[in-house]
Amino acid sequence: MAVKFPLDKFNEVQTPFYYYDIELLEDTLNNINDCTKGLPFHVHYAVKANANDRILRTINAAGLGIDCVSGGEVAAAINAGFDSKKIVFAGVGKTDREISLALDANILCFNVESIPELEAINELAQQKGKIADVAFRINPNVDAHTHKYITTGLSENKFGINLEQLPDVLKLASTLKNINVVGLHFHIGSQITILEPFKVLCDKINALQKEVNEMGFKLKIINVGGGLGVDYENPDKNPIPDFKSYFDIFKNNLILQEGQEVHFELGRAIVAQCGSLITQVTYVKKGTAKQFVITDAGMTDLIRPALYQAHHNIENITATTETTEIYDVVGPICESSDCFGENETLPTTKRGDLLALRTAGAYGEIMASRYNLRDLPTAVYSK
Numbered sequence: 001m002a003v004k005f006p007l008d009k010f011n012e013v014q015t016p017f018y019y020y021d022i023e024l025l026e027d028t029l030n031n032i033n034d035c036t037k038g039l040p041f042h043v044h045y046a047v048k049a050n051a052n053d054r055i056l057r058t059i060n061a062a063g064l065g066i067d068c069v070s071g072g073e074v075a076a077a078i079n080a081g082f083d084s085k086k087i088v089f090a091g092v093g094k095t096d097r098e099i100s101l102a103l104d105a106n107i108l109c110f111n112v113e114s115i116p117e118l119e120a121i122n123e124l125a126q127q128k129g130k131i132a133d134v135a136f137r138i139n140p141n142v143d144a145h146t147h148k149y150i151t152t153g154l155s156e157n158k159f160g161i162n163l164e165q166l167p168d169v170l171k172l173a174s175t176l177k178n179i180n181v182v183g184l185h186f187h188i189g190s191q192i193t194i195l196e197p198f199k200v201l202c203d204k205i206n207a208l209q210k211e212v213n214e215m216g217f218k219l220k221i222i223n224v225g226g227g228l229g230v231d232y233e234n235p236d237k238n239p240i241p242d243f244k245s246y247f248d249i250f251k252n253n254l255i256l257q258e259g260q261e262v263h264f265e266l267g268r269a270i271v272a273q274c275g276s277l278i279t280q281v282t283y284v285k286k287g288t289a290k291q292f293v294i295t296d297a298g299m300t301d302l303i304r305p306a307l308y309q310a311h312h313n314i315e316n317i318t319a320t321t322e323t324t325e326i327y328d329v330v331g332p333i334c335e336s337s338d339c340f341g342e343n344e345t346l347p348t349t350k351r352g353d354l355l356a357l358r359t360a361g362a363y364g365e366i367m368a369s370r371y372n373l374r375d376l377p378t379a380v381y382s383k
């Protein structure tokens with residue numbers, strides 16, 4: 001199932017661009033649907049990973065819902081055809097305008113992260129004569145383990161409501177006439193490649209559910225967030241994450257009550273492997289101790305290496321030689337952090353060759369900027 005690059009198609013396109021393997025995305029979505037079939041599990045794609053319209057339409061066609069973190073994302077979701085009743089809206093700093101837009105669109109649920117936000121939603125809903133369905137984002141204090149992961153579930157963190165404050169928040173919510181509490185929401189981090197933290201999360205949720213029930217609330221939705229990681233080092237060996245084991249963790253460990261739904265917000269796991277950044281080699285520069293491959297893509301096209309010291313596999317997809325050499329692969333931007341890889345072993349590379357930076361479908365194109373007044377990367381699709 002390795003990604004095959006249609007080089008003939010690439011000849012006609014200005015580099016750098018993102019290449020999306022739509023078949024792989026469809027296989028990934030089918031796999032998710034197979035793994036959740038017959039279960040009260042609903043997956044909402046976290047659109048912040050990639051809001052490319054073709055990607056959104058493919059995901060919508062597979063029947064998934066969508067998780068937004070801004071008014072712009074809510075608008076993009078509606079524009080791509082998503083049913084507003086499949087839209088959830090998260091984020092610590094929703095503005096009045098964004099809340100209004102979401103209320104007008106009649107979205108499924110607001111994931112609320114603070115008391116002032118709850119009050120703002122209540123007030124705006126009241127003005128519109130609407131009742132807003134809300135879930136509270138709770139900090140479960142689950143460590144997603146090791147510093148490599150981007151943890152968001154610890155209590156000293158701008159996201160969510162601390163566990164200890166939940167009783168007060170629920171009490172307040174029950175007095176607000178235009179608020180309907182439908183669930184609890186959790187999100188413990190990103191690029192989580194071991195499943196243990198998700199099991200710990202299930203245990204925490206089970207305990208918390210008891211408390212919430214004792215306070216007289218019944219919850220329809222348990223939203224466990226996203227964060228499932230992908231294999232950046234072996235994209236062809238593991239093009240589709242192990243969704244079966246992931247969903248089984250929740251199936252086997254979450255204690256669900258009558259009529260309850262489990263919602264998931266997966267971003268990276270859905271779109272990372274279907275995307276590659278394709279770039280042309282502008283120069284090969286020989287220094288005294290090193291040699292550099294200078295590409296026409298830079299951190300403005302793919303910022304993860306510069307921002308998180310992330311590494312994307314680099315492949316020379318046009319080389320015909322068997323010999324290999326060691327290079328630093330760098331972009332053209334005037335920043336030292338604009339480096340895609342040090343001491344990369346590549347086939348002997350020359351000016352004009354095409355390189356693919358793999359596993360770039362998530363947090364790639366969407367984070368592109370025009371720094372240095374560069375053009376934004378375009379996109380090419382397998383079909």
Ligand SMILES: *Cc1c(COP(=O)(O)O)cnc(C)c1O
Nearest residue numbers: 046187190226227265266267268
């Ligand atoms: C970013 C985010 C996600 C998706 O995270 P991935 O690691 O891409 O799966 C899900 N939920 C919330 C609230 C987020 O902020």
